[in-house]
Amino acid sequence: MSGSSNLAAMKKVVQQLRFEASLSRVKVSQAAADLQQFCMQHATQDPLLTGVSSSTNPFRPQKVCSFL
Amino acid sequence: MATQEVQLNETLAHLKTESETLKSKLEEERAKLHDVELHQVAEKVEGLGQFVMKTRRTLKGHGNKVLCMDWCKDKRRIVSSSQDGKVIVWDAFTTNKEHAVTMPCTWVMACAYAPSGCAVACGGLDNKCSVYPLSLDKNENLAAKKKSVAMHTNYLSACSFTNSDMQILTSSGDGTCALWDVESGQLLQSFHGHAADVLCLDLAPSETGNTFGQCIQSFETHESDINSVRYYPSGDAFASGSDDATCRLYDLRADREVAIYSKESIIFGVSSVDFSLSGRLLFGGYNDYTINVWDVLKGTRVSILFGHENRVSTLRVSPDGTAFSTGSWDHTLRV
Numbered sequence: 596m597s598g599s600s601n602l603a604a605m606k607k608v609v610q611q612l613r614f615e616a617s618l619s620r621v622k623v624s625q626a627a628a629d630l631q632q633f634c635m636q637h638a639t640q641d642p643l644l645t646g647v648s649s650s651t652n653p654f655r656p657q658k659v660c661s662f663l
Numbered sequence: 664m665a666t667q668e669v670q671l672n673e674t675l676a677h678l679k680t681e682s683e684t685l686k687s688k689l690e691e692e693r694a695k696l697h698d699v700e701l702h703q704v705a706e707k708v709e710g711l712g713q714f715v716m717k718t719r720r721t722l723k724g725h726g727n728k729v730l731c732m733d734w735c736k737d738k739r740r741i742v743s744s745s746q747d748g749k750v751i752v753w754d755a756f757t758t759n760k761e762h763a764v765t766m767p768c769t770w771v772m773a774c775a776y777a778p779s780g781c782a783v784a785c786g787g788l789d790n791k792c793s794v795y796p797l798s799l800d801k802n803e804n805l806a807a808k809k810k811s812v813a814m815h816t817n818y819l820s821a822c823s824f825t826n827s828d829m830q831i832l833t834s835s836g837d838g839t840c841a842l843w844d845v846e847s848g849q850l851l852q853s854f855h856g857h858a859a860d861v862l863c864l865d866l867a868p869s870e871t872g873n874t875f876g877q878c879i880q881s882f883e884t885h886e887s888d889i890n891s892v893r894y895y896p897s898g899d900a901f902a903s904g905s906d907d908a909t910c911r912l913y914d915l916r917a918d919r920e921v922a923i924y925s926k927e928s929i930i931f932g933v934s935s936v937d938f939s940l941s942g943r944l945l946f947g948g949y950n951d952y953t954i955n956v957w958d959v960l961k962g963t964r965v966s967i968l969f970g971h972e973n974r975v976s977t978l979r980v981s982p983d984g985t986a987f988s989t990g991s992w993d994h995t996l997r998v
Contacts, residue, residue: 602674602675605675605678605679605682608678613685618918620693620696620916620917620918622917623700623914624704625916627699627704627914628704629897630897630899631705631708633897633899633942634708634943637940641939641941641944641984642983643986644941644943647985652985653738654720654985654986
C-alpha cells in the first residue's frame with residue numbers, strides 16, 4: 596500500500612533529522628581557529644607552500660644526457 | 664478501509680509537521696554557531712606570497728579524455744583512466760608508461776591506486792569496479808588477472824581503497840556507496856541517503872576501523888551538482904567543488920559551511936578539488952581549462968594556472984605534497 600511505504604519513508608526522514616538535531620556542535624570561531632592552527636602547524640612541512648629547491652625537486656626539468 | 668487510510672494520513676501529516684519543525688530547529692542551531700566568518704578569524708595570518716607553479720611533466724598517451732587519476736604512495740607513480748577504455752600506470756618522474764590495461768567498456772570514470780602500490784582499481788560504465796594486480800613482468804597479460812569486485816546497478820563514479828588493499832569503497836550513479844571486500848568480492852556495507860547519483864567520495868584521513876556508521880551529517884548549500892569532495896588534512900572539515908562555479912569549505916564540528924571560494928569572473932564549474940599537505944591551499948580544476956589556487960583561510964585566490972587545452976577533469980596532490988597532477992579532456996596529464 597503506497598500509504599504505508601510513504602509513512603515508513605517519512606519515519607526514516609524524521610529519525611534522521613532527530614539524530615542530526617541532537618549532534619553537539621562547535622562554534623564557527625572555535626572551528627575556524629582550529630583549522631587555522633592546523634594550517635600554521637603544518638605549513639613548514641608543505642612543499643607546495645614553502646617551495647622546493649631545484650636540486651631536491653624530483654620534478655625538475657629533465658636534463659638531456661649527451662654522449663661526448 | 665476508510666478509517667485506516669484516514670489514520671495513516673493523519674500520522675503522515677503529523678510526521679511531516681515534525682520533520683518541518685526539526686528542520687527549522689536545525690537551521691536555528693546552525694545559525695547560532697555562525698558567530699564569525701573563517702576569513703575574519705584568519706585576518707591576522709600572513710598573506711601568502713606569489714606562487715610560481717609550472718607544469719613540470721606532461722604525460723601523453725591516452726587516446727581520449729582523461730577522466731580520473733590517482734597517485735601511488737611512492738609519490739612517483741600515477742594511474743589514470745580515460746574515455747578510450749584504457750587505464751595507464753605512469754612513472755611521473757620519467758614520464759614512462761609502466762602498465763596499460765584495456766577495459767571492456769569506455770568511459771572509465773574512476774581509478775584508484777592500492778596503498779601497497781601493487782594493484783589498481785577502476786570502473787565506469789560497466790557498473791563494476793575491477794581490481795588489477797600489477798606485475799613487474801611486462802609480458803604478462805594484466806587483463807587476465809582481473810578481479811571483479813563491486814557490482815552496482817548504474818555507472819561507477821568513484822572508487823577508493825581504504826587503508827588496506829583488502830577493502831574498496833565505491834560510489835555509483837545508482838545513488839549508493841558501498842564497501843567491498845576485495846578477496847571475496849562480497850558487499851560488506853552499503854550506504855544510502857543520497858537522492859540522486861553519487862558523483863564522488865573521500866575517506867577521512869584517520870579512518871582506520873573496519874566499520875562505518877550511518878549518515879551522520881548532511882550539508883545542502885551548493886546550487887548545482889557537486890562534482891568533487893575532499894577531506895581537509897586534519898579530518899575535521901572537507902571541501903567541495905561544484906557546477907555552480909564555487910568551492911565551499913564545510914566544517915564537520917561546526918556542522919555548517921564556513922567558507923565559499925568564488926569570483927564573479929569564474930562562471931565555469933569545478934570538476935575536482937584537493938588540498939595541499941598543510942591544508943592552506945585548495946586547488947580547483949575548472950571546466951574553463953584553468954586551475955585556481957585558493958588560500959583556504961583567507962578565502963582569496965592565490966594563483967591561476969593555465970596549460971590544459973580542454974577542461975580539467977581530475978586533480979590530486981601527491982602524497983608527499985611536492986606536486987600535484989591534473990588530468991584533462993585534452994587527453995593529457997600534467998604534473
